[in-house]
Amino acid sequence: MQKTIETLSGDTPGTTFQFPVLRFAGTDGEAPGAYLQGALHGNELPGVVALHYLVPMLERAEAEGRLRGNVTVVPQANPLASGQHLFQEHMGRYDFQSRGNFNRDFPLLDTPDASNLPSDDAPLAAPVRLKARLLSLALGHDIVLDLHCDDEGPSYLYIARAYWPHMQDLAASLGSVAVLLWDDSSDGAFEEAAWSPYRNLPDEDPSWRRRAVTTVEFRGQSDVTPAFARSDADGLYRFLVARGVIEDATLAPLPAWNGTVTPLERIEMVRAPVGGAVLYHVVPGDRVEEGALLVTLLTAPGEAGGEREVRAPQAGLVLTRKRQRLARTGDDLLKLLGSRPSATAKAGPLES
Ligand SMILES: [Zn+2]
Structure with a gap:
């Protein structure tokens, strides 16, 4: 394993940000490579x-010569x-400065050429x-998994419709309860940006079968336990074996x-x-x-008529x-x- 540190200039004098990158060298240049990242939304830790x-x-796989593809x-x-706290509350979804979602507005490239991406000395705000x-760290990898979580819920996946059922093996590896299919645009989420340079490849392109790009939702924000962490690591490992990044004949x-x-x-x-206690x-x-x-929403606790009921608009499965x-x-x-289609469905991502 090789560890490097990425450094990003802050937007005011004297401030910088850093994060480590861990790289594992595969033995087979033809094997698919994988990129995995966590906590793009800083308070999503599963x-x-x-x-x-x-x-x-x-x-261990690297030491034993079983790592075929490069993994980052x-x-x-x-x-x-990760550093955004306000009055003891951690708020990691939106950039405090621009109020933009950290998982929107990634650059959507036509080719996997990172040289056109802005460098650290570009006159652009740090989140940009x-x-x-x-994105430049992820480009060049066939498999890109962006690990997030929901508020409260089970393990599930967002997958571009074009990748389904090609990525059913990921759902099986992780034991995902559900897969949500998206079309067209996610407003520039990381997974869309990682896929964008390859998006218009024809189905018969040989690289298509190697590719897997998605947002993984590992349960809820409080589901940060040793047991979940181990089982999710096992699931990710299983997927990398299934895709030929790692060799492991012992797996079922x-x-x-x-x-x-x-x-x-x-x-x-x-x-x-209406607003109220939930x-x-x-x-x-x-x-x-x-x-x-x-x-039941309590709009006026203790008072007659102080409740408002919210009922299911159609039959279904409560996900989160x-x-x-x-x-x-x-x-x-x-x-x-x-x-059936929701009467309130809109184009783009489900949440802002
Ligand atoms: Zn997230």
């Missing part, structure tokens, strides 16, 4: 701890987000230069995958019609009928819910995977 357990497995690991990809740096074949596949337009983003009547994994009571128990009018409350 991927970080999974990578902590994956690294020794990669080191960036355990904590966003030092800007960080995005260019992360991948199990069949029978999770739920849902295009984004069939996902009900159930929102709060009482959930369902947990992630519940199957509900149309009209089932999902949430919010950690925050005080909702504002219009806030997302939960994701429900339905079987």
Whole structure:
């Protein structure tokens, strides 16, 4: 393993940001390479701890000559987000300065040539230069996995529709409960940027079968435990073996995958019609009928008429819910995977 440090200039004199990059050298130049990063949203740590357990497995494979492809690991990809605290609260999703989502607006390149990306001395704000740096680190790898998590929920995946079912092996490796298929645009999420240079390759292009690019949602923000970290590291390792990045004859074949596949337009983003304390009547994994009571919002606690019920707009599977128990009018409350298009579906990513 080779460790290097990436340094990014801050936007004011005397400030810099750094993050380590761990590289593992494969023995076969023809084997697929893999890039894995965690915590692009600074407070999403299940991927970080999974990578902590994956690294020794990669080191062992490298030492034993079983690592065929090159692997690059960036355990904590966003030092800007990791340092964003306000009054004891960690806020890692949006850049404090621009209020932009750290996982949007990555450069969408036509070719995998990183030389046109802005360098650190470009007159651009640090988050913009960080995005260019992360993309340049990922380019050249056939497999790119961006490890995130949701608020509360099971392990699931976002996958571009063009990659399905080509990436069913990832869902099987990780034991993902669901796969959400997106079309067209994710507003420049990292996975879209990592795929963009290869997006228009014809189906018969030989490199197509090697490629796997996606956003992994490793459960909820509080699901940071040794047991989850080990099992997620095992899942990532299993996938790298399945794709020929690592050799390991001791692994059993991948199990069949029978999770739920849902295009984004069939996902009900159930929102709060009014603000108030949130009482959930369902947990992630519940199957509900149309009209089932999902949430009671307390708009005037203790008073007659002080409750507002939120019911399921169609039958489906409750995938995730919010950690925050005080909702504002219009806030997302939960994701429900339905079987018909949602009346409130919109183009682009599910969340801002
Ligand atoms: Zn995220």
